[in-house]
Amino acid sequence: MENIVRQQIFQLADEEYKKFHSKLCPNANNIVGVRLPLLRKMAKQLAKENWREYIKAAQSDYYEEVMLQGLILGYVKADIEEVLNYVSNFIPKIDNWAICDSFCNGLKFTKANKERVWNFIQPYLSSEREFDVRFGVVMLISFYIEENYIDRVLKVLDKIKHEGYYVKMAIAWAISVCYVKFPEKTMEYLKNNRLDDFTYNKSLQKITESLRVDKETKALIRNMKRR
Numbered sequence: 001m002e003n004i005v006r007q008q009i010f011q012l013a014d015e016e017y018k019k020f021h022s023k024l025c026p027n028a029n030n031i032v033g034v035r036l037p038l039l040r041k042m043a044k045q046l047a048k049e050n051w052r053e054y055i056k057a058a059q060s061d062y063y064e065e066v067m068l069q070g071l072i073l074g075y076v077k078a079d080i081e082e083v084l085n086y087v088s089n090f091i092p093k094i095d096n097w098a099i100c101d102s103f104c105n106g107l108k109f110t111k112a113n114k115e116r117v118w119n120f121i122q123p124y125l126s127s128e129r130e131f132d133v134r135f136g137v138v139m140l141i142s143f144y145i146e147e148n149y150i151d152r153v154l155k156v157l158d159k160i161k162h163e164g165y166y167v168k169m170a171i172a173w174a175i176s177v178c179y180v181k182f183p184e185k186t187m188e189y190l191k192n193n194r195l196d197d198f199t200y201n202k203s204l205q206k207i208t209e210s211l212r213v214d215k216e217t218k219a220l221i222r223n224m225k226r227r
Contacts, residue, residue, distance in 0.1 A: 001054050005042070009064045012038050021098075028096045031063040036102060043068055047075035055086065066093050067102060074106025080113050084120055091124070094131040097166050104138040111143065118144065118152075125156060130164030137170040141177055150182050154189045168199045176206035180213065190224065197226045 009032055018033025025031065046054055051072050060066050070093075073086055087107070094100045110117040117139070124136035137160070140153050157171055157178075175195075179186040193200065204225055208218045 001050075001057065005046070005054070005068070006059060006062075006065065008042060009034055009062065009068075025063075025096045025098050028063050028098070030061065034064045036067075039064060039067055040071055040106075043071035044075050047072050047077075051076055060093055063096075063099070066095075067099050069093070070099060070103035071106050074103070074108060080109060080116060083109060084117075087120075091132060091135055092129075094135060096131075097134065097169075100131055100134050100166075101138050104135060104142050107139070107142070110139070114143070114149075118149070122156075125160055128162075130162065130167055133160060133162045133164065133167045134170045137167065137174055141170070141174045145174070145177050145181055150178065150185055154178060154185065158189070158194050168196070168202065171195070171199050172202035172206050175203035176210060179203075179207045180210055183217075201225055 012035075013033045014035065015033060017035055018031055021033065022028070022031050046068070055069055055072065058065060058069050060069070070090055073083060073090060076083060076086075090103070094103065107117075121136045121139045124132045127133050127136075137157070140156070144153050153174070157174055160167065160171060162168075175186065175190075178189075190200075190203070195203065204221050207213055207221050213221070
């Protein structure tokens with residue numbers, strides 16, 4: 001089955017898209033060039049078939065093969081504990097931001113299992129591995145920036161200590177989303193936090209780039225920059 005899937009991936013390859021996407025993912029040199037909607041379509045189909053057998057035997061030589069495995073886990077119908085077991089086996093394969101973010105965004109079962117998944121992602125937020133931490137942060141962005149969790153989210157973000165670029169950028173992105181949705185709470189946090197200067201300033205920059213923040217507020221935020 002895995003060979004048939006690889007053939008399908010190569011049949012769907014688009015050379016122009018490969019060039020474009022390779023520039024966005026400079027640390028991925030194994031991109032075939034298949035657009036995400038096509039991979040999602042394949043994943044949806046595979047999730048209806050014998051997905052356990054496929055994931056067990058799946059090849060991971062190409063970016064798209066890894067992406068496909070992650071996307072499948074967002075579509076399968078199975079017990080939450082079984083799926084989380086597959087998720088924990090998949091996370092070590094994440095080695096770039098694009099696979100990480102698309103994977104997280106697809107794990108919609110989180111909505112019906114909020115507290116269970118919250119507990120599941122906590123160890124990843126203190127991992128030494130860059131994309132483990134990014135996985136945890138992007139899961140927060142995708143499912144937890146809401147009334148019931150905002151205080152916990154800000155607290156958790158403030159505790160993360162990792163020098164990885166993709167971690168810092170994810171934290172800045174998360175804080176900007178927190179600000180858009182909960183401006184008062186996030187402003188309080190911005191006035192009193194333990195973020196390093198790079199992440200703090202990036203957070204402010206991302207807030208000012210939001211179309212949902214007015215001009216006056218953007219001017220105020222810019223003045224909060226650490227020099």
